[in-house]
Amino acid sequence: MTENRIDKNEQGTTENRRRFFIKLSLGLSALSALVAGIPVISALLAPLLKKAPEAWRKVADLDDLAVGAVKLVTFENADPEAWAGMTARSAAWLRRDSESAFTAFSVNCTHLGCPVRWEESAQLFMCPCHGGVYYKDGTVASGPPPKALVQYPVRINKQQIEIQTAPVPITTL
């Protein structure tokens, strides 16, 4: 009788130990997966965790553009990686509106981001992908673009024209 009770006690202790170790093994596995997962998720979401810097970039001298002229200007992105090479560069269409006023348009079509071209003689921006066309002020002239060309902030600094870098404009719903 006493032996049976001892056996049952021992069995109960063994079962409790087993349950404890099952919980411990599962808990530790979950913890190790969580700890290992943090840097993995961090790498996966890195572009979202990074602050989006902005910078003013010199794109032309004041004398480079006559009033009314439109010119393709290129510049380096705000935060280029050392290994980015030429992919660190962006472009914009710069128009001189008056002696002291400039407008810089993104080269990305607002339809699906393809590069728009300035057709000087037609005075239109045209997209090669799906035929989107914009007037010289960037408003939609025809085709599928849902909105006008996005503009960059422009300033004149010491006789030089500067553009404030910006993300690739993404059209949302």
Added chain:
Amino acid sequence: MKTIKKMWAWIDDRSGITDMLNPLIKHLVPPGSKWSYVFGSATLFCLVLQVITGVALSLLYQPSSSDAYQSLQFITHKAKFGNLLRGIHYFGASAMIIMVGIHMIRVYITAAYKYPREMGWISGVLLLFLTIAMGFTGQLLRWDANGVWSSVVAAEQLGRIPVIGKLAARLLMGGNTIGGHTLSRFYSYHVFIIPAILFLFVAFHLMLVIRNGISEPPKMGRPVDPKTYRQWYKDMLAKVGVPFWPYAAWRDILFGAATIIAVISLAIIYGPPELTQPPNPAYIYTNPKPDWYMLAIFSLFALMPPKIESVVIFMGPVLTVLILLSLPFISHKGERSALRRPWAVFGSICVVVFVFSLFLLGEQSTWSPQFTAKPLTRADIHSTDTLVIQGAALLYQRGCLYCHHIDNTGGLKGPDLTDIARRLSDEELRVRIVNGGTNMPAYGGILKKDELIAIIAFLKTRK
């Protein structure tokens, strides 16, 4: 020989290879599983080819935004058999997409997705989209101007996802702009992340084939009844089933090998797609276009009404996936024969014709301005009048010929102007030019009065 046999016997005894593979190789399949059944295995053959050629390419390719273009030039023009390797990988991807498409249509038309093979269909749908994702990310690894701008187009499409669109686009590009992280991420998607998921689902798909058996060829008047099907199938196999190897497998192997030979032949004859300009996002004189298997979607974006487009870009893929995934739940029993399911056949034909038509339209891309349009020649100008000649010159200078066709020159986006004077009066021409239309800019603010008069004078001669 005896020693080799002895060594194999030892390895086999300790590893259990024969015990493991024999049931798979010799499992019974229904008789009559003939040539229409070979497309699934051909897809697998293509996948193996893609893995092998992909590994070989990774030995030569530099997955860095700054160096990838140079390494691709090296692979294409300098590395021994590099051109062939790229060609096989390119045509292998195309073959895999064709095979997976035919396999899916065969499964749908013969209703092989019905009980008990619903999970086979569901995993197959996911495999279809993973295959397309592999194709697209692979195209982006062709890191030239087309690759860079196609990445932007892909990011723009993701941007249409409600609420998280911008975040998804940023995640795809690896930042706010194209840059150092962009290609590294595409490389990781194409070489590690998507293949890992793909292999998982391929294993699951194959396991289901073994578990539920290959669907028997459908017979009119023999519907699937979930209550009795499994027992009926088991009895049928016991009675008339044949071992997979060699009775059915030889067709799979023969067709798979022929597919690979065709892929290699195409790679030898045509080679891989030539690279365009270097991957400089500041270089804008390029016309990004996807590879052929995405061309139908590319066309759709040009042709659908702009008002619904943003919604369709997001809802289209979501609805397509949901409809495909829900199919075996909507119809999981009953007739399998195509003769008793004419709407299934009709629907499949409609989808194929629709996609193929969009593909052909994408090839022509009539909606794109033809920047290479040439000025009209004297032969095209049916007059010696100075005003008419001036109008013809203006038509070219003002970009009208990018979209309008006259005789043998010009774009195809707008109406053909060859005999426009037969259809429109002077006043109608003036109104159209000045005010524009849905697909035409209003030239009222662009043309001077005398230029408008000259253009109309020329158009009046086109009868």
